[in-house]
Amino acid sequence: MKIRTTVAALALSLALPLAACGTTDDAATASTSTTSTESTSSTDATPEEAGFGGGMPGGGQGGPGGSVDVSSVTTEEELVELVQDAYGDPSLDLHRGHQPVEDVLDEVLGITHEELHVRMEAGQGLAEVAEDLGIDPQELIDGMVAKYAVAIDTLLADGTITEEEADQYLADLETAFEFRVTWDGEAATPTYTGLSA
Known part of the structure; x- marks a missing residue:
């Protein structure tokens, strides 16, 4: 179980820089979901809690999922x-x-x-x-x-x-x-x- 938690945390840490620039909110969500299903650690966070999913008034997020084309x-x-x-x-x-x-x-x-x-x-x-x-x-x-x-x-x-x-x-x-x-x-x-x- 500890190995899975460590692997999931590593995967999350690799995905976060991508989400940080708005490259893909889906990557952060997928990594977080994996972490949540494989571990019940209290350190698991949603993309919003990790600072990568909040939106702005009007729906813009600065990344592909929330931006206006x-x-x-x-x-x-x-x-x-x-x-x-x-x-x-x-x-x-x-x-x-x-x-x-x-x-x-x-x-x-x-x-x-x-x-x-x-x-x-x-x-x-x-x-x-x-x-x-x-x-x-x-x-x-x-x-x-x-x-x-x-x-x-x-x-x-x-x-x-x-x-x-x-x-x-x-x-x-x-x-x-x-x-x-x-x-x-x-x-x-x-x-x-x-x-x-």
């Missing part, structure tokens, strides 16, 4: 969720669930996903990683905004939002990604409810 946004409500998603998932600490913007991070930072994890585990946020590499953090923000702005353009083109509203959503999206990139590990994540009346 940029290319499928067809309503203003989904756009509001997308902006909230841009803030990242606070339960994932400095990682904030970077899976939805991983391609931007890879392109701008020019380091491997594994190296990014090493730096974040050492306490660097995205802005610190960029600065350490000689890159202006604004480049990260601009790249993330460009990736998500496609949804704003779609709703503008189909008449769901006006040009003025599109400009405000774009500004709000930049604010959200600026928060994500420069997050100090302390500030509470704002709740985005849409455009002010």
